[in-house]
Every structure is written in C-alpha cells, then in structure tokens.
Amino acid sequence: MVFLASVWLVVASIHLVTADSCDNAEDGYTCSPEFSHSWGQYSGFFSVPSEIDASVPAECELTFVQMLSRHGARDPTASKTATYNATVQRIHDSVTAYSEEYAFIKDYEYTLGADQLTTFGQQELINAGYKFYQRYEQLTSSNMPFFRSSDQDRVVESAQNWTQGFQQALQEANADTNVSLPYAILLLPEESGNNTLNHDLCTAFEDGPVGDIKGNAQAIWLSVFAPDITARLNENLPGANFADEDTVNFMDLCPYNTVADASGTVSPFCGLFTADEWLSYGYYQTLGKYYGYGPGNPLGPTQGVGFVNELVARATGRAVVDGTSTNATLDSDGATFPLDRKLYADFSHDNDMVGIYGALGLFPAEVTAPLSNTTRTSAADAGGFDSAWLVPFAARMYVEKMQCGTDAEEKVRILVNDRVVPLQGCGADELGRCGLGDWVDSLSFATSGGLWDECFV
Numbered sequence: 001m002v003f004l005a006s007v008w009l010v011v012a013s014i015h016l017v018t019a020d021s022c023d024n025a026e027d028g029y030t031c032s033p034e035f036s037h038s039w040g041q042y043s044g045f046f047s048v049p050s051e052i053d054a055s056v057p058a059e060c061e062l063t064f065v066q067m068l069s070r071h072g073a074r075d076p077t078a079s080k081t082a083t084y085n086a087t088v089q090r091i092h093d094s095v096t097a098y099s100e101e102y103a104f105i106k107d108y109e110y111t112l113g114a115d116q117l118t119t120f121g122q123q124e125l126i127n128a129g130y131k132f133y134q135r136y137e138q139l140t141s142s143n144m145p146f147f148r149s150s151d152q153d154r155v156v157e158s159a160q161n162w163t164q165g166f167q168q169a170l171q172e173a174n175a176d177t178n179v180s181l182p183y184a185i186l187l188l189p190e191e192s193g194n195n196t197l198n199h200d201l202c203t204a205f206e207d208g209p210v211g212d213i214k215g216n217a218q219a220i221w222l223s224v225f226a227p228d229i230t231a232r233l234n235e236n237l238p239g240a241n242f243a244d245e246d247t248v249n250f251m252d253l254c255p256y257n258t259v260a261d262a263s264g265t266v267s268p269f270c271g272l273f274t275a276d277e278w279l280s281y282g283y284y285q286t287l288g289k290y291y292g293y294g295p296g297n298p299l300g301p302t303q304g305v306g307f308v309n310e311l312v313a314r315a316t317g318r319a320v321v322d323g324t325s326t327n328a329t330l331d332s333d334g335a336t337f338p339l340d341r342k343l344y345a346d347f348s349h350d351n352d353m354v355g356i357y358g359a360l361g362l363f364p365a366e367v368t369a370p371l372s373n374t375t376r377t378s379a380a381d382a383g384g385f386d387s388a389w390l391v392p393f394a395a396r397m398y399v400e401k402m403q404c405g406t407d408a409e410e411k412v413r414i415l416v417n418d419r420v421v422p423l424q425g426c427g428a429d430e431l432g433r434c435g436l437g438d439w440v441d442s443l444s445f446a447t448s449g450g451l452w453d454e455c456f457v
C-alpha cells in the first residue's frame, strides 16, 4: 500500500556536526581520505572533486532540480552480519596467538546489527538535506520538493532525516516560515508491484544467468589482489586459515565498524591494510556494481529506465511514457506524480542508482571502457565509474535545469556527489551541459524501454 508517511520528528535535537566528527555537511566524510574514499559503496558520502566547475554559472538561473539519494550508512545486511559474526567467532576459536598489531582483535566483540541506519547514517542525511537547501536556496526559499521514497525502513528513515536537515536550514533562513515537519513522503512498496526506486520485476535480471556476471568478474579480481593479503593475515593470525573470500569479509569490518561509530571514528581494522590495498578492495566493489547493475551487465541499465522516463516527464512537464517499472496509476495522478514542481527528492538504494546512471547513458564505453577483471583501473581512468564516487552511503545525484541569459532553451546538467558528470551523446558544452531537447533525444535507450522485453523470455 502506498501512503503518506506521517511521523513526528524532534527538531530540537538536530546537530549538523559534533566537534570530533569525521563528517560535515559541506564536504562529507573527511577522516583518512587515503583509505576511507576507497571503500566502494561502504564509504561514507564525500564531496567528489569536480573537473568541471560545479557552481551555477553567473548568467544562469536554476529552474528545476531532481535529487536522487541513497540511504545513509547502515549496519551490514542480515546475511552479511551473520557472516562477519561467524568470521570473528572463528578467529576467536581458532587463532593460537595474535601478533602485536592484531592484538586488539582478541578482545573485539562483534556487536553490529542488521539492515538499519546507524546514527552516523542518520546524520549523513540530515547533513544532506541541510546542504541541499543551501546549495539551491534560489529555489528552496520558495519551493518545497515533492518527496518519494522506496518503503524499506532505512530508506524511509533516510528521507525523514533529510527533511529534518532541510527544515533546519529553512528555519535558519526564515524564522517565520509556516512550513513544519513532518513533510509528506510518498512511499513506493518494495514487496510487491511496480517501483522505480527499487528493482525486482525483471525476472531475467533477478533470477537469470546475468547475475553470475558480477560474481565471476569479482572472483577473478579477488584471485589477483587478495592472495598476498590473505597470506599476511594467516601469518599474523595463526590458525585462522583464511581463504581470499574471508579476507574480503575481514576487510569489510573496517568500513562497517567505522560507520557504526556516531562520529565515524576510523576503526582499528582499517590500519591493518595499506592505502594501495584499499584501492584494490574498492575496485572489487566497483566491479560488482559495474557488472552487477551498470553498463557491464546486459540488463543492468534497463533496471533504471522507469526512473529515467519519470525524470523526462518531470523535466519536460509532459505525462510519463513508460512500459517498464513505473506504476501508471500513480504516475497519471497529479497528487502522486505532479508535473509542475521545481524540486523533486527521491530516496532509493545504491544498486538502483547504478542502473539509473546506466539508463542515463553517463558511462558509455567511450567514457568507461569495460572494466578489466585483472588490472585495477583508477576512478579517473574509468571516467569516474568508481563505486565510492557514485554510490557511497548517502550518495546523491542532482539533475539540474537552468535558464541561461537569453537562450531560447533551458540547459540540463548532472552532478553525482558534487562532481559534474558530463552528459553524453547530446553535444555537451564545456560545462558538461546539453540543451533540454537534445538531452531528451539522447535518452532514446530509456524512452524506447531499454531491453525490458528481454526480462521475460
């Protein structure tokens, strides 16, 4: 059931940063960037440097922003938390002696939960809403976003935390505002039905052999980068008898223990590995996204088509045309899919965002050559396709429209985590922008339904 969430929020308790926090609204996660920006989708949001100036050009006025956000930092998923716990138990049961650097593990107790946002993750979203209000004050001072969220707990809660940050900035700018929390958020069910903020419908993608493409590519890379690390762990933790898969699980304890701390203090697990090893770990996560949901998977970008068709509708003010994952009942009703708003804010997951980037055509082969399963490619060499740059916890994409000078037509631009990602296939200018019409024309993959037909063969 779709319903309007009505939850009472305590505004008074908002803090944008604590004094010793590793995280702040403007820059995101700033502690130990030489490690912490290489944790793939388990990195906390950080502002990615933009080669193209990300500010709004002086001669332009923003007319529209669609924001799409990932939920904030969470505990491991239920199955992963069981695996990590078992890994720690195994170490405690079988390791006969701990070398000095590893001695803390002897007394380490596994206490992480499952699936829910951490306190740090909630704060990330408060910060994101605050930052959004300020970046887009031209629009936010007189327009409220239309909110939608996929209905899993951590996503809905993220949306609510975002509204807290937005409301705080709004009140700071206008003490007399008549806007108050809670904001209405339209929830899209994950358990059944059509949902453009959560993949699930395309059976060939969900159940078919395309799922193996991700695992196979990751397994090859694992066999390249992990053996030396595994050998070192087995030397320092005699008796652990790790295989390479255990090494990745063990490395995961670093980001997860870091975001389990309210201020994001870097976990002692992180220091057991070099910056170069973290880059290899990050590349392992990047391969998972590229071959699982991105351009490396034959049906990955198709999962993002429904959302892109909704975006086209919003950006052009025309009704949604889509035969994939949109819900026609919702999208043909002005109450659940208005077309006259200037600001839209949607909340989803990392995998869905990767599919949407693919459906937007942001990383074609000319920009991101098919990622090698044996040689690490840097984020810069991959045209920005790096899971930490694209879908960290609290990731956000902004799709902006702007009216510049006396131009006859508005321009479109996309930023992912503050980095301008130049538009492809529509004759982008030096600022990465295209005219609205050319941009919509360039989205023919999405507007023609992607490869949705192949979902049900």
Ligand SMILES: *[C@@H]1O[C@H](CO)[C@@H](O)[C@H](O)[C@H]1NC(C)=O
Residues within 6 Å of the ligand: 081, 085, 086, 089, 110, 111, 112, 113
């Ligand atoms: C870890 O596993 C042990 C043994 O099965 C169990 O007693 C404990 O509750 C688990 N801890 C967590 C945090 O899941």
Ligand SMILES: *[C@@H]1O[C@H](CO)[C@@H](O)[C@H](O)[C@H]1NC(C)=O
Residues within 6 Å of the ligand: 007, 009, 013, 014, 122, 123, 157, 158, 160, 161, 164
């Ligand atoms: C985030 O939102 C949830 C759900 O509304 C709320 O319980 C929690 O207190 C919020 N977090 C913070 C830090 O305000």
Ligand SMILES: *[C@@H]1O[C@H](CO)[C@@H](O)[C@H](O)[C@H]1NC(C)=O
Residues within 6 Å of the ligand: 178, 179
């Ligand atoms: C808030 O005030 C504006 C005009 O200042 C008005 O248009 C709007 O309806 C008011 N909203 C509420 C919720 O009272």
Ligand SMILES: *[C@@H]1O[C@H](CO)[C@@H](O)[C@H](O)[C@H]1NC(C)=O
Residues within 6 Å of the ligand: 001, 002, 192, 193, 194, 195, 327, 328, 329, 330
């Ligand atoms: C579409 O949305 C309507 C209204 O919320 C809901 O009743 C219906 O079950 C949804 N249909 C699908 C296929 O998701």
Ligand SMILES: *[C@@H]1O[C@H](CO)[C@@H](O)[C@H](O)[C@H]1NC(C)=O
Residues within 6 Å of the ligand: 213, 216, 217, 220, 372, 373, 374
């Ligand atoms: C690994 O990469 C090679 C070269 O691109 C490719 O031919 C092969 O299919 C890939 N293997 C897997 C399992 O991804």
Ligand SMILES: *[C@@H]1O[C@H](CO)[C@@H](O)[C@H](O)[C@H]1NC(C)=O
Residues within 6 Å of the ligand: 194, 201, 323, 324, 325, 326, 327, 328, 329
């Ligand atoms: C839901 O999606 C399916 C598959 O694309 C489509 O056939 C159906 O018409 C959609 N339902 C609604 C209510 O839009």
